[in-house]
Amino acid sequence: MSLRSKPFLLIAVVISLGTAALAQPRPALETLISSLASTQTYTEVAISPDGTRVAWSQPLRDSSGAATWNTAIYVAEVANPSAKRRITAGSEGSDYSERDLSWSPDGKRLAFLSNVSGQAELYVANASGGAAHKLTEVTGYLAAPSWSPDGRSVAFLFTENAPRAAGPLMPMTPETGVIDSKIYEQRLTTVDVNSGQLRQLSPADMYVYEYDWSPDSQGFALTAAHGAGDDNWYIARLYTLGLDGRMKEVYKPPQQMAQPHYSPDGKSIAFIAGIMSDEGATGGDIYTVPASGGQGRDVTPGIKASPNWLAWSSPERILFSENLDGSVAVATLDLASGKVATLWSGAETIGADGWGDLSLSFSKDQKQSAVIRQSFSQPPEVWAGPVGSWKQMTHANQALHSSWGKVESIHWTNGGTPVQGWLMLPANYDASRRYGLVVDVHGGPAWAHLSRWPEAFFNTSLLSSMGYFVLYPNPRGSYGQGETFTRANVKDFGYGDFRDILAGVDRVVKDFPVDNNRVGITGWSYGGYMTMWAVTQGNRFHAAVSGAGLSDWLSYTGENDIDRWMTAYFGASVYDDPQVYARSAPMTFIKNVKTPTLVLVGERDGECPAPQSREFWHALKTFGVPTEFVVYPGEGHFIARPEHQLDILRRTVAWFDRYLGAK
Numbered sequence: 263m264s265l266r267s268k269p270f271l272l273i274a275v276v277i278s279l280g281t282a283a284l285a286q287p288r289p290a291l292e293t294l295i296s297s298l299a300s301t302q303t304y305t306e307v308a309i310s311p312d313g314t315r316v317a318w319s320q321p322l323r324d325s326s327g328a329a330t331w332n333t334a335i336y337v338a339e340v341a342n343p344s345a346k347r348r349i350t351a352g353s354e355g356s357d358y359s360e361r362d363l364s365w366s367p368d369g370k371r372l373a374f375l376s377n378v379s380g381q382a383e384l385y386v387a388n389a390s391g392g393a394a395h396k397l398t399e400v401t402g403y404l405a406a407p408s409w410s411p412d413g414r415s416v417a418f419l420f421t422e423n424a425p426r427a428a429g430p431l432m433p434m435t436p437e438t439g440v441i442d443s444k445i446y447e448q449r450l451t452t453v454d455v456n457s458g459q460l461r462q463l464s465p466a467d468m469y470v471y472e473y474d475w476s477p478d479s480q481g482f483a484l485t486a487a488h489g490a491g492d493d494n495w496y497i498a499r500l501y502t503l504g505l506d507g508r509m510k511e512v513y514k515p516p517q518q519m520a521q522p523h524y525s526p527d528g529k530s531i532a533f534i535a536g537i538m539s540d541e542g543a544t545g546g547d548i549y550t551v552p553a554s555g556g557q558g559r560d561v562t563p564g565i566k567a568s569p570n571w572l573a574w575s576s577p578e579r580i581l582f583s584e585n586l587d588g589s590v591a592v593a594t595l596d597l598a599s600g601k602v603a604t605l606w607s608g609a610e611t612i613g614a615d616g617w618g619d620l621s622l623s624f625s626k627d628q629k630q631s632a633v634i635r636q637s638f639s640q641p642p643e644v645w646a647g648p649v650g651s652w653k654q655m656t657h658a659n660q661a662l663h664s665s666w667g668k669v670e671s672i673h674w675t676n677g678g679t680p681v682q683g684w685l686m687l688p689a690n691y692d693a694s695r696r697y698g699l700v701v702d703v704h705g706g707p708a709w710a711h712l713s714r715w716p717e718a719f720f721n722t723s724l725l726s727s728m729g730y731f732v733l734y735p736n737p738r739g740s741y742g743q744g745e746t747f748t749r750a751n752v753k754d755f756g757y758g759d760f761r762d763i764l765a766g767v768d769r770v771v772k773d774f775p776v777d778n779n780r781v782g783i784t785g786w787s788y789g790g791y792m793t794m795w796a797v798t799q800g801n802r803f804h805a806a807v808s809g810a811g812l813s814d815w816l817s818y819t820g821e822n823d824i825d826r827w828m829t830a831y832f833g834a835s836v837y838d839d840p841q842v843y844a845r846s847a848p849m850t851f852i853k854n855v856k857t858p859t860l861v862l863v864g865e866r867d868g869e870c871p872a873p874q875s876r877e878f879w880h881a882l883k884t885f886g887v888p889t890e891f892v893v894y895p896g897e898g899h900f901i902a903r904p905e906h907q908l909d910i911l912r913r914t915v916a917w918f919d920r921y922l923g924a925k
Contacts, residue, residue, distance in 0.1 A: 289689075294665050294727050295911060298718055299904070302658035304634045305333055305361060307644050308623045310369040313630030314340055315389060316646045316655055317349065317363050317372055329904070332357045335374055337389055340630070340646050343655040351376035351385045351394040362406060365389075367413045373397075375404055384418060386455060397453050398460060403427055405448075406472075410479040413455070417482070419470060420451040420462065421491075433866035433898035434823060445469075445490050450482060450503060463507050471498055471541070474523045474531075476553075480505055483512070483522040483531045483553070492868065495541045496826040500533060502553060513551045513558050517830055520544040521570075527577045529553055532561075534569055536745050537752070537830050539708040539788070544570045545585060545741040545748065548595065561597055568710075568741035568748065575628055583612065583622055585710055585741040588671055588682045592622065592649050606650030609671060610637035611714040622649075637713040638669040638686070666726035667691050669713065676765035679750070679758070682742065683735035683766050684711055685774075686726045696777045698922040699731040699770060701763060701803075703785035703792040707739035707755075708748055718907045719900065720786050720809060724915055730922070733770055737762030752831055755846035756795040763792070764802065779804060780922045784914065786810050787870055787899065790862075791848070794878055797859055798851035805921035806859040807914050810870040810899055813852075813878040815843035823868035852881045858888035860917040862910055864897030890917075 307318040317337045321329045338346040349372055352358050360376040372389055375382045379396075382404050387394035397416065398404070403424035408417050424446045425435050450464040450473055464470050464484070469491040473484035481504040487494035500513040500522055512531065518538035522531055531553050536546020545568035551558040561580075562569060572582040580595045591607035612622060612633040623632045631649055636642035641659035645652035667687035674681055688697050702722045704711050711734035716723040726732050736742055737759040739751035751759045771778050782805040783796050790811030797806050812818050819825050819836045828843075829835060836843045844850050859882055863875040872893055879891035892913065894906045901907055 289665065289727060291724070291728065291912065291915060294724055295908060297662070297665060298716065298721060298724075299329070299908075301641055301662060301715065301717075302656075303329070303717070304642055304644055304656070306363055307632045307634050308363040308365055309340075309625055309630055309632035309646060310365050310389070311367060311626040312369045313625030313627070315369065316340060316343075316632045316644060317365070317389070318632075318634075318644050318656075319361050319363065320658075322357050330357065332359045333361050334358075335360045335363065335372070337372070338655060340653075340655070343646075343653075346656075347391065349374070349387050349389070349394070350378075351383075351387070351396065352378040362404075362418075364407045364409055364416065366409050367411055373407045373409060373416045375407065384416060384453065386416070397455065397458055400460070402446075403448075408473070408475060410452075410475050411477055412479040414479070415452045415454055417450060417452045417473065417475065419448050419473070421446050421448040422462075432868075432900075433864065433896060434868035436866065448491055450484060452505075463505065464503055465507075465509060468509070469494060471495055472520060472522055473503075476502075476524050477526055477528045483524050485519055485522055485533075490823075492541070493824050493826050496538075496824070496830065500531065500551065502531075510555065512553065512555045515549075515558065517546070519546075519549075521572055523572060523574060524553065525550075525574050525577050529577065532572055532574065532580055534572065535560075536568075537708060537749050539706050539827055539831070543706065543709050545708055547745055548572060548580060548582060550597070561595060561600065562602070564744065565602065566744045567591070568744070570741070571622060573624060573628070581624070581628060585712070587742050588684060588710065588712060588736055589742075590712065608637075609713045610635055610640065611712045636715040638666075638684075638715070639664060641715045664723075665689060666716070666723040666732075671713075672766075672769065674765050674769040676758075676762045679738060679762065680743070681735065681737055681762045681766060683733060684713065685770060686723065686732040686734070687774075688729045688731060689727050690729075693775055696775045697729060697731050698780035698782065698918070699733060699767070699776045700725050700782040700784060700918055700922070701733045701735065701767060703735065703737075703763065703783065703789035704740070705785070705787035705789050707751060707759065707788045708741060709788075710736045710741040718904065719910075720907075720914075721911055722784065722914070724911055725918060728915055728919070730918065731770060731774060731776055733766055735763050735766045737766075753833055753842055755831065756792070756799075757846075760792065760795060760799065763796075767802070782806060782918050782922050784809070784918075788812075790870065790875075793859075794848040795846075797855045797857040798848045799854070801856055803857050805918050806857050807862065807917055808859060808875070808878070809862045809910070810864065810867055811848075811861070811875055811878065812870050813847070813874045814849040815847050816840060817877065818871070818874055821871040821873055848878065849881070852878070853885065855882055855885065855887050858917070858921045860913060861889065861891045862894070862913070863892075864894050864899060864901055866896060867899045869899040888921075 322332045335349045336346045362375045364373040384398040385394040402422040405419045470486045485498040487498040515535045519535040548562045567584040567586040632646040644655040667689045783803045784807040786809035790808040793808040794811045861879045882889040
C-alpha cells in the first residue's frame, strides 16, 4: 500500500476560508505553487563503465515552461559537464519519451527506450553521437533494458499487448461487462544487437519483476511469480534462467525480496529480503544464496538500518546503500567477517524520487559513481565522482530557493521505542508566536520520510510556507532502524505506530510554540489510512486530509489489486482471521469521528480503491461531520496530471486554513 473532470469550480471560495485568520502576512499560494512547478527533476542516471561519461534523463518542458510527460536523455563528459548532448531516436528538439538507460560494456553505446514511432521500442545509439538504431518492433510494454556482459545482446522486460504500463501505481484498466481474467505476463526477453533476433525466454505463465545477467552472459538471476504481476510480487521467488529457456527455482524467501545480483564468479546470488509493503520501495536485510540453490543466509543480521540497493565488489565484498535513521548511507560489507564499513552518509536523498529509489550507478571498477542528489535545502541535480566526493554535473535548479522553513531531524521515544522524524518549522519562524501543526504520515508503511526537495504531488512543505509546523514522523513499520523495527507493526496497525506518532506530536508541542488546539494530520496511501484511523481514535487532531486512504479491511480485500501484501502484516487473510483486521479498521470506530476531514482519491486507484474513500466520506456525512470528497478522473494511486496535483495542493492548504486558522 504505497503510494500518480477538473474540480476547480469551488477552489476560489475554499481558499478564501481562513486565509485572513492568520496573524502575519503570507506569501501568495499561487506564487509558491508556480515556484514549485519550476523545479527541474531527473528520472534516472547512469555512469559509463570507464567512469568518464554520465547519462541521465529528465522531463521536457513546453513553451510555457511546464513539465511534460516526455523525457529526454543527455550525455556529458565528467571532465566537461557543461557540454552535454542529447541522445535521441528522433530529431533533435522533438518531444518524445525516452528513458531506461543502459551502457554497453565497452562504454561506447547506450541502449534506451523511445516512443518516437508511437509504441515504445528499444534503440541503441553511439554515445559520441549519430543516428540511433532500432532493435525491436513489438506491441506491448517494455522496461529495464540491460546489456549482456559480452556486449552481444540486450535483455529487457516485455509485456506483450499490455493494456497499460506495468506497476500498481498506474491507473487500473476500467472493468465493464464480463470481467476478463486474462493475465498479461511480463517476460524476460533478449534481442541480438547485430541480427535483431528477439527471444522471449521466461515461461509464458511467469511474471518477471527484476533480473541480472550472469557473468558469463549465459543466463540470469531473476525474481518471478506465477499469475498477475501487481499482486503476486509479494510472493515472488528467486530463479535462475538459462538462454536455453530452462528455469530453476533457487530460493523461496520468508517475506518479500528484491535486487537479485550475481556474484562476479557466478557462484552466489545476493538480494534484499524483508517485509516490504510496496514493489519498488525496497528495504530489509542482505542475503546470499548459492546460485545452484540451497539455504539463504542473512549476511546483515541485526543491522540498524534498511539496505535498499546492492552491487558486488568482489566475491567476498558487497557494496550497498541504506536508509539509516532518516538519512542515507553508502557502505561495504565484508562477507567473511560480517563487518560493515560506511563510505558516506548524509541527510539527503540519492535517487530519482521519493518513492523508495535510492539507487546509485557505478563504473566497472567502482571508483566512480553517479547519483541524483537532493535534500530539503538542495534541489535535485546530477552529481558524479568517487562516493562522497561527487562533483555537480547539472545546474538547472541553481536559481531555486526553498520557501519553507528550517528542517530538523528530531528523536523521541514511545514506551522505550526510539523514533526519528523530521520537523519543518514555519517559514519566517518567530519563537514568540504560536503556530498550527500538521502531521504528514508517509505511505508504505515500509517506507520513510527522507530529506528531499519537495515535489508537486502531495507537497506539504506549502503548509510551512503558509505558516505551519509540519512533522514528518518515521514510526515503527518504517525503514531506517532495522528489520525488527520495520516488522514492529505486524498485527498491530493503528496501535503502536499511531502511539509513536502521538508521542512525536507531544514532543513538538512541548518543545516548540505550537497551539495544542490547532493540530492536524494528513497523508497518502498508508498515510491516508492512518489519517482515517487517527480521527476515529479521539479528538487529538482538529482537521484532517486523507489521500487514497483505506477504511475497511474486509471490503478493501475484495476491491484492490494487491491484496496479498496484507497476509505478511496480519498473519492470515481477512476471511480466515477477520478479527485481527477489524481491530485495525477505521470503520469499526467510525461513530467516534468529530474531526473535519477532506477525502481525496484517484478514480482508478488499484492499491487503495476509491470506494474505500467513499465509504469513509459517506459515514462522516451521515453523522454530520464536516467533510468533502474529491475523486480525480482517470488517476491511479499516484496522481500524475499536473492540474490534479495542483488541485490537491490548493484544497489541502485551504482545508487546514479553514479549520486550523488562528483562534
